[in-house]
Amino acid sequence: MKPVLSVRGLDKRFGAVVAADALTLDIPVGQKVSLIGANGAGKTTFVNMVTGYLAPDKGSIALDGLDIGGRSPRNVAKLGISRSFQIPQLFIELTAAENLTVAISGAGTRALSFQSPAGAQERHDKAVELLRRFGLADLADRPISELAGGVRKLIDISMALVRRPKLLLLDEPTSGVSAEEKFATMDRVIHAVAPDASTVVFVEHDMEIVNRYADRVVAFYQGRILADGEPAHVLKDKEVRRYVTGGTQ
């Protein structure tokens, strides 16, 4: 099957630290891929490079066969890659609905209007509909500054869905969520995301989550791909157990 994302030979160094070392990876349509690895293994760097926030030192990135290397996050977003953030990146003085409204305005095909009210009915309805999918409709008119970390995380993800991306990158969707809630949260995310994004890559630390929700696991170690394959297979890999999961899971 033709890959949505095709990455060839990505290198990235920060001084002496190797964050990406000849990364080569294809992600086919419809796959749920989990990126695992210790802190500093290069998972977030990978996400940052794919979305144009960081420029790789070497290598190519293609979306649907189109070379997107060197493009800005804005252009990458327009072409169909959206992401959520490890630390939610929201407009915290604005309400939840307004946050989504900005995203909806941004996804429109025409320039931002100077006179059409931001909270016009159709935009507002769409914002509330998205929030409802995450079970947050009742918080629509609350400013982000009044909302808890877990809720912010979900709103962050909901904003990434507005463009109905070809590829959705989620950076640690369950970090900061308590152990009891993590499955419920991830269930919610997977279901809420499904109508708008079929191909999802998520960075994850929790191996139970990985095992349950990923079709495929890519393990990172010092900027390299240590193992790539089905969860059952990768999580049993000797090197993965040694360098990534620490053999404790």
Added chain:
Amino acid sequence: MNKGMHPLVMIGLVGAVTLFGRLLPTWTLSLATIAAANALISLGIVVLARTGNISFGQGLFYAAGGYGVALIANGWGLTDAVAQVIIGAVCGGVLGLVIGPLIARYSGIFFGMLTLALSMVFYGALVKSTALGGSDGFNVGRPTLFGIGFSDPREADFMLYAVSVITTGLAGIAATILFRSEFGLASLAVRENNLRVEYLGLSANRIISLNFVIAAIFAGASGAFALMAQRHIDPQFAYWTTSGEFVFVAVLAGNQSVAAVFVASMALELVRSFSNLYLPNTWQLVLGVFLLGVILFLPRGIGSLWVRDRRRKSTPATASEGTTKKEVVL
């Protein structure tokens, strides 16, 4: 973002304020004219501040508008007040269009310093140019309106008052619509998190630039009013302390309400004329104390006194958690 008044009601209000000028004594009339003109440039600063950027160099566009109008008035004899306002706005706007995109990528104090630097470059150039009268500047004649000259000073004052109140009023109505618009909300989003704005496919620089141009247009028109009122121009228009006063009005007003800008501007002019009258050399002192008080006790400006603020942070502890939040200044 209050639902607020209908634009037609606001237009009626502007008309009423204009006619009210008929009842005002002369000294109040010229004071109100200056207050309206200053409110216009300060409104521009508020517009721009909604993107999180404060310009300490609006004097650049103020002076550009003033000098542009003055040169055309003396060169071609164009004295019509409305035409002069338009010329001032165009001069400011064109300059803003050139500078805005250049400096939109800066933020925080760098933005402030760069705007200040550019206005000081202009100041330096004006002082140096003998053709424009150097540091002494030059004079211009009385403005006319639709071909009518005003020999009675009382009538001339009222004409100027009417033109400035109507212009500033219309600008205020436009700003109100702008603040509630899609673009207005996106501007606030830029202030809160420009990175996310980019990731949503919007250009933060473009949003800042457009707001910058609007602010420059307002500043240019304001410069035209200042010129008409003083009938004299000099490089002081571009000096940084001139810009500082407008920043003062903007901070005092806050970004909750357009009306607050007018109130703040009027308050500044009243303080200035009273302290000039009774306590010479103290009005900057009063201003400074006022400014500290506002920052300390009314961080959202006097507008927050009457605009219900549903965005008040009730839980500051969670507000700062793990986000790159920018504090709301205005």
Added chain:
Amino acid sequence: MNFFLTIIVDGLIQASWLFIVALGLTLVFGVLKILNIAHGSFYAIGAYVAATVVTLVAAHRLPPSVGFVAMLFAVALIAAAVGLLLERGLLKMFYGRDEVVLLLVTYAVFLILEDVTKLIWGVNPIYATQPYELFGNLEFAGLYYVGYDLVLIPISAAIGFAIWFGLNRTIMGKIVLAVIHNEEMSVSMGVRVNRVYAFAFAFGVLLAALAGALTAPKISMQPGLSSDVIILSFAIVVIGGLGSVEGAAVGAILVGLARAASVHLMPQAELFMIYLIMAGVLLFRPEGLFKRETARRI
């Protein structure tokens, strides 16, 4: 040839006092992350206090050397007091708020001090020329210079060196550097940041006031002095990079030379030149000549 030498010497004389002012501004920014608009006011206060002391000494028929030493002591005392009072009494209330808010707070302080100096010293020009003759006239490369002007150059270099030494070779200095580079870390290491703040701010005020005192015999003190000086020192620290001592030195020399060159070549174009340099540096190297940009972590 001589012409260029003149420009260079004049430029260095200008650079010497500008460097002292800019050093104070850049240190305060480095430690407290405050871009202090009121910095020029402290320069003005230093100059005015010096003038008062010098005039007082002259009135008692004491020699100008006594006036010179007395003015430096008086200015140091007053600056330290003003600095501590402002930091503890006012700035402290705004810590943790956005840097633009602090910029506005110092703007308010500037406005207040502007009128306070007018109320104390009036609006007419004040002079304190007595110490200016202290070092006679010196011949240098075929031209005569006022000795006082030339003496400023080594004084400024000595102050610069003392600060570099103090920051890099003493324990107090290392603590200050630690706060500059990583405040959170230094707090967790037990540094009392409040004290460092108070000390650094008072020291910044002291440097500005000292530069004011040192230049007082050369100039006339009148309203507008502070706003002109802050504009120059902003340009210097922005050119050199906010918070950088080396940057302040290079910026001061650049601005000093630009001033001297325009005085000799294009009178009245100095502000234009200086701000053109500053705008150019900001556009092409927004962090200044001496600093690197840091990426935001997401």
